[in-house]
Amino acid sequence: MSPSSQEKISPAFEPFLAESDKNDKRDAIVIYRSTNNDLPPLRGRLKSLKEKLADIAARASVQSTAHQQVQAQLFETYGRESLKRMPKAKPQHLAMAGIGSAAFPVAMMEVTRATLPALAKQQEVVAILPNQRVSLIRPKDINYQELASHEAKSGFTWGLQELGIPDLWATTRGAEINVAVLDTGVYGKHPALQGRVKDFVMVDPLGRRIETNDSFDAGRHGTHVCGTIAGGKTADGVCIGVAPEAQLLVGAVLVGDATLLTIFEGLSWAIEKGADIVNMSLGFQYYEPQFALIFDMLIEQYGILPVAAIGNENHGNTSSPGNVRNAFSVGALEKLSPKRFEIASFSSGASLFFPGEEPIHKPDIVAPGVQVYSCIPPEKRSGGVFDYTYMDGTSMATPHTAGVAALLMSAYPDVEPERIIEVLKETARHPQGAAKRPDNRWGYGLIQPLEAMKALAS
Amino acid sequence: MKISPEFEQHLSIRDPDSTVQAVLLISASLRKTPSSRQDRIAKRGEVRNRLQAAAELALSEIDQVLARFGGRRLADSVDALGSLPVETTPAGIRALADASGVQAILENQRVLPMH
Numbered sequence: 319m320s321p322s323s324q325e326k327i328s329p330a331f332e333p334f335l336a337e338s339d340k341n342d343k344r345d346a347i348v349i350y351r352s353t354n355n356d357l358p359p360l361r362g363r364l365k366s367l368k369e370k371l372a373d374i375a376a377r378a379s380v381q382s383t384a385h386q387q388v389q390a391q392l393f394e395t396y397g398r399e400s401l402k403r404m405p406k407a408k409p410q411h412l413a414m415a416g417i418g419s420a421a422f423p424v425a426m427m428e429v430t431r432a433t434l435p436a437l438a439k440q441q442e443v444v445a446i447l448p449n450q451r452v453s454l455i456r457p458k459d460i461n462y463q464e465l466a467s468h469e470a471k472s473g474f475t476w477g478l479q480e481l482g483i484p485d486l487w488a489t490t491r492g493a494e495i496n497v498a499v500l501d502t503g504v505y506g507k508h509p510a511l512q513g514r515v516k517d518f519v520m521v522d523p524l525g526r527r528i529e530t531n532d533s534f535d536a537g538r539h540g541t542h543v544c545g546t547i548a549g550g551k552t553a554d555g556v557c558i559g560v561a562p563e564a565q566l567l568v569g570a571v572l573v574g575d576a577t578l579l580t581i582f583e584g585l586s587w588a589i590e591k592g593a594d595i596v597n598m599s600l601g602f603q604y605y606e607p608q609f610a611l612i613f614d615m616l617i618e619q620y621g622i623l624p625v626a627a628i629g630n631e632n633h634g635n636t637s638s639p640g641n642v643r644n645a646f647s648v649g650a651l652e653k654l655s656p657k658r659f660e661i662a663s664f665s666s667g668a669s670l671f672f673p674g675e676e677p678i679h680k681p682d683i684v685a686p687g688v689q690v691y692s693c694i695p696p697e698k699r700s701g702g703v704f705d706y707t708y709m710d711g712t713s714m715a716t717p718h719t720a721g722v723a724a725l726l727m728s729a730y731p732d733v734e735p736e737r738i739i740e741v742l743k744e745t746a747r748h749p750q751g752a753a754k755r756p757d758n759r760w761g762y763g764l765i766q767p768l769e770a771m772k773a774l775a776s
Numbered sequence: 777m778k779i780s781p782e783f784e785q786h787l788s789i790r791d792p793d794s795t796v797q798a799v800l801l802i803s804a805s806l807r808k809t810p811s812s813r814q815d816r817i818a819k820r821g822e823v824r825n826r827l828q829a830a831a832e833l834a835l836s837e838i839d840q841v842l843a844r845f846g847g848r849r850l851a852d853s854v855d856a857l858g859s860l861p862v863e864t865t866p867a868g869i870r871a872l873a874d875a876s877g878v879q880a881i882l883e884n885q886r887v888l889p890m891h
Contacts, residue, residue: 577797582855582857589820602886606882608778618806
């Protein structure tokens with residue numbers, strides 16, 4: 319099926335279409351359909367490199383000729399159609415040129431808001447993308463000092479501030495709610511987690527439960543996640559946890575070669591221990607749609623609200639279990655300046671299409687997930703022993719959401735998990751408004767805990 | 777469809793005599809009943825009992841299939857999710873998918889923290 323004219327225009331043109339004047343020009347990359355020359359496949363491992371290169375050059379020449387013919391026809395038709403859409407008194411010249419030797423059926427053409435639809439209508443046109451700057455991805459120069467000083471001054475991490483958590487604490491701090499964390503474990507002796515770890519178990523790679531006298535963290539991931547959910551204050555007085563009175567049930571399931579079996583055992587343990595919420599900042603090796611049955615079981619039979627990270631594999635990818643149809647999955651928000659927020663470049667997101675089924679857009683919502691300050695097991699480094707650090711990831715956005723769910727559940731204990739998920743989605747804020755959601759970047763948007771609390775009250 | 781396309785693909789390229797570890801989800805008729813948090817927690821035992829009862833019906837069929845393909849259970853009974861880990865050959869996994877008491881089969885795939 320051929321794409322419609324509208325479908326040929328990349329959504330990346332939206333800001334240009336929304337903000338430009340009718341006759342403002344913009345460079346577009348146009349991919350067109352060309353004659354397909356059936357050339358025999360390249361063969362012959364014994365051919366010399368010189369012969370191979372000559373072969374490739376000959377093939378490119380045949381393709382280029384075919385592409386140039388289609389291109390010339392396209393330029394002529396577009397030029398004619400564009401003129402009809404320009405003010406007669408002031409027609410503009412729109413530049414059009416092939417790219418390179420036309421080895422690929424791609425051309426650069428100027429468009430205006432008025433002429434773009436005319437170009438999309440051309441039969442040969444397959445897709446139109448705005449030309450954009452491409453730059454090398456460099457490590458960002460992050461000014462942690464400035465962020466640390468700001469957080470010390472306000473007494474809250476930026477994530478807690480942005481979500482309006484201090485205002486919610488007038489109503490609840492998450493008391494009585496059990497949040498299970500399936501992760502690398504927890505360093506329960508951390509000062510910020512004093513009294514918070516209600517129970518701990520290690521599940522080994524064979525799926526056996528191992529009771530230990532003290533909790534431990536096989537890495538530092540689990541302790542950081544636990545701090546964001548229910549941690550208290552740092553020595554400098556910075557509050558790090560969203561629900562500082564919630565109780566943690568920590569399953570150290572990501573120890574050694576963890577498999578689905580260890581996750582099932584961890585979930586089973588969490589159910590037995592009375593979990594209300596399960597935080598899963600973890601990912602499977604591949605897409606497993608059958609895990610939807612587990613989410614159904616947790617939500618509908620046990621009244622447990624599972625929250626899952628969507629993954630750190632950039633836009634266009636997602637991880638299970640966060641990408642399962644009924645998962646409540648979380649993407650990572652980054653604060654670029656006091657008033658500017660964006661989805662972190664690493665944060666996964668995609669739309670999954672299956673024949674005969676509704677498309678699935680993931681993540682469901684987003685929460686702070688970059689430069690998240692929380693506790694870790696003490697580490698000796700040059701300069702001393704450190705037991706707090708900044709981390710980035712959808713792993714860090716997920717516990718913000720689990721903590722918020724704990725606050726809502728604590729304030730409204732009789733509300734079912736489905737309703738809490740529903741209000742968190744409904745009240746989330748998408749930068750392009752409700753009509754644009756859910757999409758596969760922001761999902762329904764950034765969660766708004768205060769609004770969600772109001773929605774539950776009404 | 778009781779086996780995901782990806783798992784099916786993995787089965788198709790495995791040596792027929794190799795052993796595959798998987799988690800079976802047992803079929804059970806469970807009805808959702810709206811309730812308060814306290815009721816939900818109290819109801820957990822009831823859900824587990826229903827899953828155990830469903831498992832008892834399903835296990836004899838599962839054991840027969842496992843015996844036929846030289847497989848075995850990796851746990852004595854189902855857990856709170858109605859899941860039962862097993863290992864058997866690729867053909868054994870497909871035969872288990874035909875068992876009426878099995879709702880779905882998931883490969884025991886690797887899981888990692890999200891760094």
